[in-house]
Amino acid sequence: MRKYVPKDNVQKKAYYTDRFHVVPRVPRVAVEDAHFLSVVNAVKADITDSYVEIGTLVLHIKPEDNFKVLQVLKEQCGYTQCSEQSAVDYLAKDNEFELFWQLLNVTEAKRVRVVCRLANGAAIESVESLFKSANFAEREMFDMFGIKVNNHPFLKRIIMPDDWEGHPLLKTYPLQGDEFASWYEVDKIFGKEYRDIIGPENRDPSKIEREDTKRFSRVGYEVPFGAPYSEEQTDIEYSETVLVDYNKKPSKTLDKRR
Amino acid sequence: MAQHQVNYASTAGLPIALTSVDKLVNWGRSNSLWPLTYGLACCAIEMMASGASRYDFDRMGTIFRASPRQADVMILAGTLSKKHSEFARRLYDQMTEPKWVISMGSCANTGGMFNTYATVQGVDRIIPVDIYLPGCAPRPETLQYAMMMLQKKIRRESADMKKNTKQDLTTQTGKKRARLI
Numbered sequence: 001m002r003k004y005v006p007k008d009n010v011q012k013k014a015y016y017t018d019r020f021h022v023v024p025r026v027p028r029v030a031v032e033d034a035h036f037l038s039v040v041n042a043v044k045a046d047i048t049d050s051y052v053e054i055g056t057l058v059l060h061i062k063p064e065d066n067f068k069v070l071q072v073l074k075e076q077c078g079y080t081q082c083s084e085q086s087a088v089d090y091l092a093k094d095n096e097f098e099l100f101w102q103l104l105n106v107t108e109a110k111r112v113r114v115v116c117r118l119a120n121g122a123a124i125e126s127v128e129s130l131f132k133s134a135n136f137a138e139r140e141m142f143d144m145f146g147i148k149v150n151n152h153p154f155l156k157r158i159i160m161p162d163d164w165e166g167h168p169l170l171k172t173y174p175l176q177g178d179e180f181a182s183w184y185e186v187d188k189i190f191g192k193e194y195r196d197i198i199g200p201e202n203r204d205p206s207k208i209e210r211e212d213t214k215r216f217s218r219v220g221y222e223v224p225f226g227a228p229y230s231e232e233q234t235d236i237e238y239s240e241t242v243l244v245d246y247n248k249k250p251s252k253t254l255d256k257r258r
Numbered sequence: 259m260a261q262h263q264v265n266y267a268s269t270a271g272l273p274i275a276l277t278s279v280d281k282l283v284n285w286g287r288s289n290s291l292w293p294l295t296y297g298l299a300c301c302a303i304e305m306m307a308s309g310a311s312r313y314d315f316d317r318m319g320t321i322f323r324a325s326p327r328q329a330d331v332m333i334l335a336g337t338l339s340k341k342h343s344e345f346a347r348r349l350y351d352q353m354t355e356p357k358w359v360i361s362m363g364s365c366a367n368t369g370g371m372f373n374t375y376a377t378v379q380g381v382d383r384i385i386p387v388d389i390y391l392p393g394c395a396p397r398p399e400t401l402q403y404a405m406m407m408l409q410k411k412i413r414r415e416s417a418d419m420k421k422n423t424k425q426d427l428t429t430q431t432g433k434k435r436a437r438l439i
Contacts, residue, residue: 160376161341168375177375185343185378201379205368 026053033057035108039077043069056111063099063116067125070101070114074130079103079112082131085138087118087145089171095120097147101127101134123148144169163188176203283417287330287356288409289319294329296349299336301363301395308398320405326352331408333401334385337365338378347384356419358412360404361387364394 028051031040036057040050046069049060061069073079084102091097094117101114118124126149127134138149139158146167149155157164165180166173176182186198208216211229223230297305309315309322323329326349338346350359361381364370367390369379381387388411391404415422 173375175374181340181375184340185384188344189347189384198383201383202368203373203379205373 028053028058031057033110035110039073039112042076043072053113056113058113058115061114061116063118063122063124066099066101066114066116067127067130070103070127070130073103073112073114077112078105078107080106082127082133082137083111085127085131085134085141087141087147089145089169090117091120092171097145099124099141099147118147123150125150126152128152143167146170280417281413284413284415288412291318291320291331291358291405291408291412292323292329293320293331293333293360294326294349294353295322295324296332297335298338298342298346299363299365301335301366304395304398305333305335305362305401308401313398313402315402315405318402318405318409326350327354329353330356331358331360331405332385333360333362334366334381334387335362337370337372338381339376340378341376343378343384346381350385358388358408359385360389360391360401360408362391362401362404363396364392367392370394 031037031050031052033052036052039057040047040059043059043061046065047059047061049058051058059069070082081104082101083104084100086100088098088100097118097120099116099118103112103114105111124147126138128138128151135153136158138152139155141147142149142152142155143157143159144167156162160168161184164184166178182201183192183195186192186194190198210216210218213223213229214226220233221230222234297303307313309320315321320331326332330353332350332353334346350357359381361367365372365377366381369377371394373379378384389404389408391400393400396404
């Protein structure tokens with residue numbers, strides 16, 4: 001028999017329970033694999049924690065050691081590819097970012113994630129000289145989080161426009177943009193004095209301006225295009241030709257068998 | 259030779275058609291609408307399909323041009339991001355008069371499902387639009403219909419473009435009118 005689940009509160013429960021699926025924590029397993037053990041031994045002096053999560057070795061380091069650790073991993077352990085590098089915003093919780101580097105060893109088919117916690121406002125050392133892919137990844141991290149990268153060859157925004165203000169992947173950044181974002185294109189193309197003329201963004205897809213007779217027509221109160229709004233009701237004319245009388249016999253039958 | 263030659267003088271009079279300058283000019287304009295080859299997102303795929311052999315825009319005299327200087331119509335096909343809005347406006351400014359704009363698809367009309375910081379919430383915030391084409395993405399038939407609607411609109415217009423009113427870029431009615439075109 002199916003397990004009984006109380007259903008008294010099912011309808012209302014949706015309003016106060018978390019809408020989003022909360023991902024269960026992945027079990028952290030001790031390092032047992034021979035290859036991973038050799039990796040941990042190679043960087044033993046610099047790591048603070050190490051474990052295996054779903055077949056990926058995770059190494060926690062201090063932010064100032066990142067270049068040294070990644071260099072050892074690349075040159076001694078064969079992790080020649082940096083497939084991903086970015087950050088996670090934990091500013092509200094710890095006033096820190098979590099930075100991570102995903103490395104791939106092609107010959108061993110093994111992956112390592114190097115993780116460090118970086119204080120808000122601190123800078124990290126670039127690993128662009130080790131992995132070319134870190135060039136764009138670090139620029140994106142700078143663009144999205146505002147994390148500065150030391151010794152990067154060309155640290156500038158990569159996704160947002162160069163004159164953008166704010167870092168959109170921060171959890172404090174509003175999804176629909178701050179004031180700068182909402183006026184960006186108007187300010188840039190026409191100038192700030194056109195803000196009043198063009199008006200704020202309409203973020204409501206079902207918004208209807210009843211008095212706007214150029215864009216909307218009110219059923220039963222129609223006026224010509226652009227004419228002033230009127231409360232005077234207009235007659236709705238129905239066309240008889242639309243209604244088909246199916247009971248009416250056809251005037252002449254071509255085929256007698258019908 | 260030439261057995262089918264029509265003797266105009268004896269049958270139906272001289273080959274003369276009387277018309278107004280407006281109608282003649284608009285006949286020419288509406289039957290040679292040259293859109294700009296300019297795609298922004300997935301709607302551009304449908305726009306390309308409309309131009310290709312199956313739906314064949316060429317038969318309507320609609321031939322895509324690769325330069326804004328040679329184009330009459332701008333089809334804004336897809337999501338216009340804020341970063342790109344400046345360049346879309348610049349292309350519009352580079353087009354020679356007379357020019358018309360079709361806003362193709364939900365994203366170009368209102369921002370569509372991209373209710374975010376990085377998307378322009380409707381291209382009519384920066385460019386005056388003539389035809390709004392709904393759909394996500396509109397099928398090639400829909401774009402053809404929009405083209406035909408634009409032809410209809412052009413045929414109703416005056417040949418003197420100064421007499422034609424462009425859409426004002428204001429959102430509130432009865433207030434200020436933007437002279438941005």
